[in-house]
Amino acid sequence: MKDTIEIRWHGRGGQGAKTAALLLADVAFKTGKYVQGFPEYGPERMGAPITAYNRLSDRPITIHSNIYEPDLVAVVDDSLLEAIDVTHGLSPEGAIIVNSQKPKEEILPHLRGFQGRVFVIDARAISVKALGRYFPNSPMLAAVVAVSGVMERDVFLQEMRASYQHKFAKKPEVIDGNMKALELTFEALR
């Protein structure tokens, strides 16, 4: 087992891939990990492809480069699959999570022969069911935690409730919805 888990996020500007990476760093930090969460910046435009990264470890992390051989890739927007080689550098022991409403069979041909584990998660359906609106972050975050095993489900949920209570202090009505989105994601991946 590697002592550092490396994760690469692919999204489009404005969709929250960077926020998801920072949320993951936050929740892993709270469980005692050493963390890094950082975006790769280019020209900042809504809708342009963006990349964000996480390193999570039980030991201090000094590396400040981007991640080229991730253990896990999270794709927040399936329209990126045609534009970007999202599996680049991903080892066959690794895994990829794709947010899509399409069935897995339609996603696989875009993964350029990737041999590892593939998870397709319909974050839109989950988010709409749980929150009434489409916010892909919570389902994607739960999926990354579930697939990476970086922390226990119950610890994760407990920390996320505390986070949401802090983040949505002025909008308590969305706390339960977000928690529901996390739980539905765990169920969907079971």
Place this chain on the structure above:
Amino acid sequence: MAIRERLSGNEAVAYAIKQINPDVMPAFPITPSTEIPQYVANYIANGEIDTEFIHVESEHSAMSATLGASAAGARALTATSSCGMALMWEELYVAASDRLPIVLALVNRALTGPININADHSDSMGARDSGWIQIYAESNQEVYDNFLQAFPIAEDARVHLPVMVCQDGFITSHGVENILLVEDEKVKELVGEYHPEHFLLNGKEPMAVGPYAVSNYYMETKRAQREAMKNAKEVILELAARFEEMTGRHYGFFEEYRMEDAEYVIVIIGSAAGTCKAAIEKIRQTTGKKVGLCKIRVFRPFPEEELAEVLKDRKAIAIMDRSEMFAATSGPLGAEVRAALQSAKSQAEVVNYFYGLGGRDITVEDFERVYERLEQIAETHVIEDMYDYIGLRSRD
């Protein structure tokens, strides 16, 4: 007990500013430093600090207002990056020659041409002759720690010089990492209250700041600045010692990493040092080769003798520059370190690399290749390209 947190480099600097609660902060936003004044403005709006925030129309005005506030007797600071600092150029020299203890939170970013928002050191390296003390950081922890030490260094009666606290744009400024924060009361104890000896708003001592100096006086002011810069060395070490006593974290002019027996050494500034450390651990574990790192923390004043003493007897040294100075020879760090080695009559083989310009990434594998090359140079004593690049795309 230190406070365990996870913050971006910009958040860490803003938090240090909150703990210091300075008197005046004029600022104008520019990526990637914008978040610093933004967070400070939040602290002020929430009533957590009573710093006077001045909204200015440009960086030229930001540094001008900071000068004015500092000359008046206030503890003043600002934050900027890249072209923002370029627009402060004139005032940088005024701050130093007027001996104003201003602190500038600089988030290093490439200068424009072509337009680029990412990390390199061309902004601060361009200002290396402006008379400011320059302190660089590898991580969020270091930029926070450096910031806490900056005002006491600047304000010391032996120094009276402005301090630039630098960190790498995006890499640390926007990257969230674990950090240990110092308790508020300890920060207050370290930084203290600011009681300037001479200041414009002192009615009992009328004075002029920044008047015309004819040729009969100008040269002596430059000599005085040089003396202050020399004095800054002992003050920087004193502050580091006080800080270590308070936190257990050790700082000096530079960090020596695995240097106890190192034959092949990289000299570097900033966030890439952390990546180099990972390469060192990997090389030492897999091959046992004696590789080490000297990470420059204080570039102005330049610790010439101290650095030469540490480097002079090594077999081969790679000096790594994250900015150009278009001498068509060395980069700025390369030139300084080479001069230091020459003064110490070092026989070490030296090669100078350019890397990371405009945010070009540098990896553990890149550093491994540099150490391989150093070993080869030490064996053959042949250096084919004294000034080389890392990560440059090939012509074809």
